Every structure is written in C-alpha cells, then in structure tokens.
Amino acid sequence: MSKVVDAFMADVIAKNSTEPEFHQAVREVVESVMPVVEANPVYKQAKILERMVEPERVLMFRVPWVDDKGQVQVNRGFRIEMNSAIGPYKGGLRFHPSVNLGILKFLAFEQVFKNSLTTLPIGGGKGGADFDPKGKSDMEVMRFCQSFMSELFRHIGPNTDIPAGDIGVGGREIGYLFGQYKKLANEFTGVLTGKGLDWGGSLIRPEATGYGAVYFAEEMLNTRNDSIKGKTCTVSGSGNVAQYTAEKVLEIGGKVVTFSDSNGTIVDPGGIDSEKLAWIMELKNERRGRIREYTDKFKGTEYHEGKRPWFIKCDVAFPSATQNEIDVNDAKTLVDNGCYCVSEGANMPTSPEGVEVFLAAKIAYGPGKAANAGGVATSGLEMSQNAMHLHWSREEVDGRLHGIMKEIHRMCVEHGRDGDFIDYVKGANVAGFIKIADTMIAQGVV
Ligand code: NDP
Numbered sequence: 001m002s003k004v005v006d007a008f009m010a011d012v013i014a015k016n017s018t019e020p021e022f023h024q025a026v027r028e029v030v031e032s033v034m035p036v037v038e039a040n041p042v043y044k045q046a047k048i049l050e051r052m053v054e055p056e057r058v059l060m061f062r063v064p065w066v067d068d069k070g071q072v073q074v075n076r077g078f079r080i081e082m083n084s085a086i087g088p089y090k091g092g093l094r095f096h097p098s099v100n101l102g103i104l105k106f107l108a109f110e111q112v113f114k115n116s117l118t119t120l121p122i123g124g125g126k127g128g129a130d131f132d133p134k135g136k137s138d139m140e141v142m143r144f145c146q147s148f149m150s151e152l153f154r155h156i157g158p159n160t161d162i163p164a165g166d167i168g169v170g171g172r173e174i175g176y177l178f179g180q181y182k183k184l185a186n187e188f189t190g191v192l193t194g195k196g197l198d199w200g201g202s203l204i205r206p207e208a209t210g211y212g213a214v215y216f217a218e219e220m221l222n223t224r225n226d227s228i229k230g231k232t233c234t235v236s237g238s239g240n241v242a243q244y245t246a247e248k249v250l251e252i253g254g255k256v257v258t259f260s261d262s263n264g265t266i267v268d269p270g271g272i273d274s275e276k277l278a279w280i281m282e283l284k285n286e287r288r289g290r291i292r293e294y295t296d297k298f299k300g301t302e303y304h305e306g307k308r309p310w311f312i313k314c315d316v317a318f319p320s321a322t323q324n325e326i327d328v329n330d331a332k333t334l335v336d337n338g339c340y341c342v343s344e345g346a347n348m349p350t351s352p353e354g355v356e357v358f359l360a361a362k363i364a365y366g367p368g369k370a371a372n373a374g375g376v377a378t379s380g381l382e383m384s385q386n387a388m389h390l391h392w393s394r395e396e397v398d399g400r401l402h403g404i405m406k407e408i409h410r411m412c413v414e415h416g417r418d419g420d421f422i423d424y425v426k427g428a429n430v431a432g433f434i435k436i437a438d439t440m441i442a443q444g445v446v
Contacts, residue, residue: 090125258312264292
C-alpha cells in the first residue's frame with residue numbers, strides 16, 4: 001500500500017512543489033483512505049482522490065489599503081474553493097503574516113473532510129491574507145477588511161461560499177467584512193458566520209470550537225471509562241479556541257495549567273480558575289495584550305519565553321494555537337510525562353512524526369478535523385438559523401453541538417476501531433471521505 005501512496009504523493013508534490021503543509025495534510029488522508037480506494041474500483045475509475053486534491057477554484061487577489069500615516073500598503077488575499085460536493089464552500093478566513101497559498105490549501109483540504117464529518121450539508125473552503133492585525137489600529141483593520149471584501153464579495157454568497165473566522169479574524173473583523181459585503185451586495189444575508197448576536201450571529205458560535213474539542217476529549221475518555229474531571233490539562237494558544245477550551249474544562253471539573261502565545265508559555269501550577277480566565281479573556285480580547293503579563297498579575301506563576309507548553313506534565317493536552325506546534329520531541333515528552341489524551345482544537349497542530357508517537361503509544365488522540373469540527377458545525381447551525389430567520393437559545397445550540405460531537409466520535413469509532421484501540425485519524429479520514437466520494441460519483445465528472 002505504501003508504494004501506491006508514494007506514487008500518488010509524488011504526483012501531488014510535483015504539481016504543488018512549494019506547498020509542504022498541503023503535502024502533509026494530503027498524505028495523512030491518503031494513507032488512511034487508499035485501502036478503501038483500492039478495494040472499490042469505482043473510486044479508482046472516477047479518479048476521486050485525484051479530483052479531491054485539486055481545488056475547484058483558487059482566487060488570489062490584491063488588497064491595497066491606506067494605513068494611519070497615509071501610506072499605501074499592499075497585501076495578498078486568497079480564497080480556496082476546494083470541494084462543493086455536499087454543500088456550499090464553508091471555511092474560515094485567516095489573517096496572519098505566514099499565510100500563503102500552500103497553508104490555505106492544506107486548511108481547505110482538511111476542511112472538506114471535517115465538514116463532511118459534521119453531518120451537515122457543507123462543502124469545504126478556506127481563505128485569508130498575509131495581513132497581520134497585531135499592532136494595527138481599529139481603523140486600519142477596518143480599511144483592510146473593506147478592501148479585502150471589495151474583491152471577495154463577488155465570489156461568495158449564502159448559497160455559494162460562506163466564510164467565517166480563523167486566526168486573526170474574530171468578531172471585530174467579521175463585523176467590518178460583513179458591513180462591506182452588505183453595502184456592495186445591497187442585501188442583508190447570512191454570507192458570513194461568527195456574526196454579532198444582534199445581526200444574525202448564533203449563541204455559542206464563539207465558544208463552539210473550544211467546547212467541541214473538550215466534548216470530543218470527554219467522549220474519547222468515556223470509551224476508557226474515564227473523564228476530564230479531576231485531570232490536569234495543558235492548553236496552548238490564548239485566542240478564541242484556547243479560551244473556550246479552558247472554560248469548558250473548568251466547567252467539567254478539570255484543571256488548566258498553561259496558556260501560550262507565539263512568544264512563550266505561562267504555567268500556573270495552582271490552576272487557572274474562572275476568575276483568572278476572565279482576566280485572560282479581557283487581556284487578549286479587549287486590551288490585545290501578551291500572555292506574559294499573566295505572571296505580573298498572578299503570583300506563584302511562571303513565564304517561559306520561546307517555549308510551548310508540552311514540557312509541562314499533564315493528563316490531557318489541548319493544542320489550540322497553530323499547525324505543527326507539537327513536533328516529535330514534544331510528542332515524546334508528553335507521552336513520557338503520562339499524557340494519555342490529546343484533543344486538537346487547532347488544525348494539524350501535530351507533525352506527522354508526532355502523530356506516529358501518539359498512535360504507537362495508543363493514547364486517545366483526536367485529530368483536529370474531528371476534534372475541532374464543533375466550530376464549523378455551529379457555523380452550520382448559524383446558517384440554518386439565518387435561513388429560517390430564527391434565533392435558537394444557548395441551550396438549544398449547545399445541545400446540538402454536543403450531539404454533533406458525539407456523532408462525529410461515533411463515526412470515528414465505527415471506521416477507526418482496531419481491536420481495543422480506536423485510531424481516530426483513520427476513523428475521521430475514512431468516514432469523511434466515503435460521504436464525499438459517493439456524492440462526487442453521484443454528481444458525475446464535474
Ligand atoms: P486566534 O487568532 O484567536 O488565536 C490564535 C492563538 O494561537 C494566539 O494565542 C496566537 O498567539 C497563537 N499562535 C498563532 N500563530 C502561532 C504560531 N505560529 N506559533 C505560536 N502560537 C501561535 O485563533 P483561533 O483560536 O481562532 O485559532 C487557533 C487554531 O484553531 C488555528 O489552528 C485555527 O485554524 C483552529 N481553528 C479555529 C476555529 C475557530 O472557530 N476559531 C475552528 C477550527 C479550528 P499570538 O497572539 O502570539 O499570535
């Protein structure tokens with residue numbers, strides 16, 4: 001089988017030679033699903049995998065804007081419309097200096113399988129720009145978002161492509177993007193998710209990715225007659241996903257001991273309780289400060305410049321920052337220190353060698369495309385509410401989110417069980433793949 005995978009990957013690499021993250025994401029899926037493809041000649045004849053790795057459409061565009069000093073700035077904008085077999089393109093926008101075509105293609109590819117797992121009718125896409133909102137004034141962010149949307153608006157729509165937030169795109173950015181879309185399209189419609197509550201947003205959407213990653217971890221632990229209650233948890237990042245992961249862990253009775261950002265990690269051996277978490281939320285969301293400030297505020301805590309949280313002993317780890325933030329050494333350190341559950345809030349946070357360490361150690365390892373699917377699933381619920389002109393209660397949305405995470409877990413178990421062990425990587429990839437592959441066959445060669 002590995003020869004077939006290598007031959008397939010050689011072609012993908014030759015065609016997309018400068019996109020290592022895309023190769024990594026494709027290889028992981030292809031390794032899981034190639035046995036299914038080989039066993040089903042209909043998938044081979046229809047060249048399903050070859051079609052899946054080719055985006056349906058790639059948009060790349062200039063984003064010129066004027067900064068507060070009156071200087072003209074130019075960024076590059078993207079939207080990858082990857083696969084619309086089971087529904088309109090859906091996936092976030094990332095604003096970060098590291099953004100390039102390969103990173104967005106990896107994210108869009110992952111999104112296709114993730115969205116398939118949510119049980120909702122949504123295809124996969126991703127977009128963004130190499131713009132850094134850090135250090136920019138609100139007015140600069142607004143001018144950038146308006147320029148970005150001035151091009152993007154003609155390609156998206158509530159039944160075509162529905163972007164959302166991701167790294168660097170939170171409520172503020174969604175607001176500016178939505179305002180410009182509404183002005184240009186001259187219609188008020190659910191074209192973006194993650195909107196404010198007063199203008200079409202859904203309760204629980206901000207919380208959904210973090211809550212979902214914790215629900216998924218709890219499901220994984222339940223299969224081992226265990227729970228997060230009383231467990232020590234490490235969390236990386238300090239943005240949207242990290243904050244609500246911590247909130248749900250605390251609610252269930254776990255202990256959160258770390259947070260981080262791209263500069264370093266804070267460790268609080270006594271545990272980050274709800275009051276401290278509220279302070280972090282204010283620091284990151286209102287004052288847009290750095291996580292190191294935590295140690296000035298709370299005594300008995302440590303800051304480790306340039307470090308990620310994985311050297312801290314824990315039972316459960318929640319990577320919630322960015323791709324490839326757990327390398328092979330971090331994975332070994334986690335396992336050696338007794339960590340037996342990893343639930344990925346971030347997208348592809350573990351390197352392939354790190355994933356091998358987790359699978360070899362047979363820990364409960366939930367890959368991002370399953371564990372963090374709660375975010376996009378709740379975006380799907382926001383779309384449903386917009387389409388029906390309804391507003392569901394917090395309990396209703398949270399209940400549906402919880403139900404979807406349980407169903408994703410069930411599908412992973414169905415397709416990933418190997419004796420007593422559950423390979424969630426295989427389970428998520430195969431379950432996501434079959435639904436899209438069968439739909440693509442039903443819809444013909446398009
Ligand atoms: P935010 O922008 O709110 O927060 C990102 C956090 O990660 C920040 O603390 C940031 O630190 C840190 N970070 C970003 N880049 C790096 C890096 N290169 N090295 C170390 N730390 C870094 O983003 P989200 O919380 O929304 O997203 C986090 C992850 O979750 C991403 O992988 C995203 O794709 C994924 N995700 C998000 C969903 C959502 O609903 N928001 C849905 C599904 C997945 P700093 O402030 O220093 O940049």
